[in-house]
Amino acid sequence: MLKTGGHIDYQTEVITVRDVSKSFGENHVLRGVDLKLYNGENLVVLGRSGTGKSVLIKLISGLLRPDMGTIEVLGEHVDELNEKELQQLRLKIGFSFQNSALYDSMTVRENLEFPLVRNKRHLSRAEIDHEVEDVLDAVGLLHTINQMPSELSGGQRKRVGIARTLILRPEIMLYDEPTAGLDPITCIEINGLINEVQEKYKTSSIIITHDLACAKSVGDRIVMLLDGKFERQGSFDEIFDTNDERVKPFYDYNFIT
Numbered sequence: 001m002l003k004t005g006g007h008i009d010y011q012t013e014v015i016t017v018r019d020v021s022k023s024f025g026e027n028h029v030l031r032g033v034d035l036k037l038y039n040g041e042n043l044v045v046l047g048r049s050g051t052g053k054s055v056l057i058k059l060i061s062g063l064l065r066p067d068m069g070t071i072e073v074l075g076e077h078v079d080e081l082n083e084k085e086l087q088q089l090r091l092k093i094g095f096s097f098q099n100s101a102l103y104d105s106m107t108v109r110e111n112l113e114f115p116l117v118r119n120k121r122h123l124s125r126a127e128i129d130h131e132v133e134d135v136l137d138a139v140g141l142l143h144t145i146n147q148m149p150s151e152l153s154g155g156q157r158k159r160v161g162i163a164r165t166l167i168l169r170p171e172i173m174l175y176d177e178p179t180a181g182l183d184p185i186t187c188i189e190i191n192g193l194i195n196e197v198q199e200k201y202k203t204s205s206i207i208i209t210h211d212l213a214c215a216k217s218v219g220d221r222i223v224m225l226l227d228g229k230f231e232r233q234g235s236f237d238e239i240f241d242t243n244d245e246r247v248k249p250f251y252d253y254n255f256i257t
């Protein structure tokens, strides 16, 4: 599917990171990072292992505090919020992480009900059923509703995991390596799903990946973390139109040239 970007509102920033630095002792991980996520945009973050992508996500969600700089998420200054306010903000953020595994002892339906029952106590039985069926249908897995996670393929489990994140109707989605460990066909399906989620639920997303086919397929814009800063940003073609030896290996490894 070719992306048009027509759905993005470039007037509204849902995440604004300004001049953020973060060190752990002598390890200066982020050195003045600037980043914007626009409303409705899929932003891909690339970077070598250990460059600070997870640290950035933790700063955005308020799990870590920056040494310097400011972070605004959905109009809130994250670094000024207390723990209760942070929890409220995090409900508007969907985390699709590799370790966000399903509960093995629960059916797919029960796995999806769990966050709803915990966070939206006012919902009736019929409303819960409706929400569960809606998100499962959105990920194409309504027929698995009564199955156990162990009966699903890796790709199906990933889809149910995304559905479980979507059920709280987040405004922002954070995907951490969504295609890691999946076969190429399933990767293509997950990339398609990320784009469908963006269209159907009008989410704004950050996608961390090392998979350039994924980056190309889902990214409206791509940024690359190099030496503690986002030195390169643009479209897929713009990012890789360079002889920079820190950038070329990413491309060469994914698309053997």
Ligand SMILES: Nc1ncnc2c1ncn2[C@@H]1O[C@H](COP(=O)(O)OP(=O)(O)OP(=O)(O)O)[C@@H](O)[C@H]1O
Pocket: 024, 027, 029, 047, 048, 049, 050, 051, 052, 053, 054, 055, 056
């Ligand atoms: N809580 C912490 N205490 C000390 N050092 C940390 C902490 N969290 C992260 N780091 C360090 O920050 C650096 C960046 O780590 P981070 O996990 O963000 O990398 P990454 O880009 O997400 O890597 P990967 O692609 O392998 O997931 C690493 O050197 C790591 O050791």
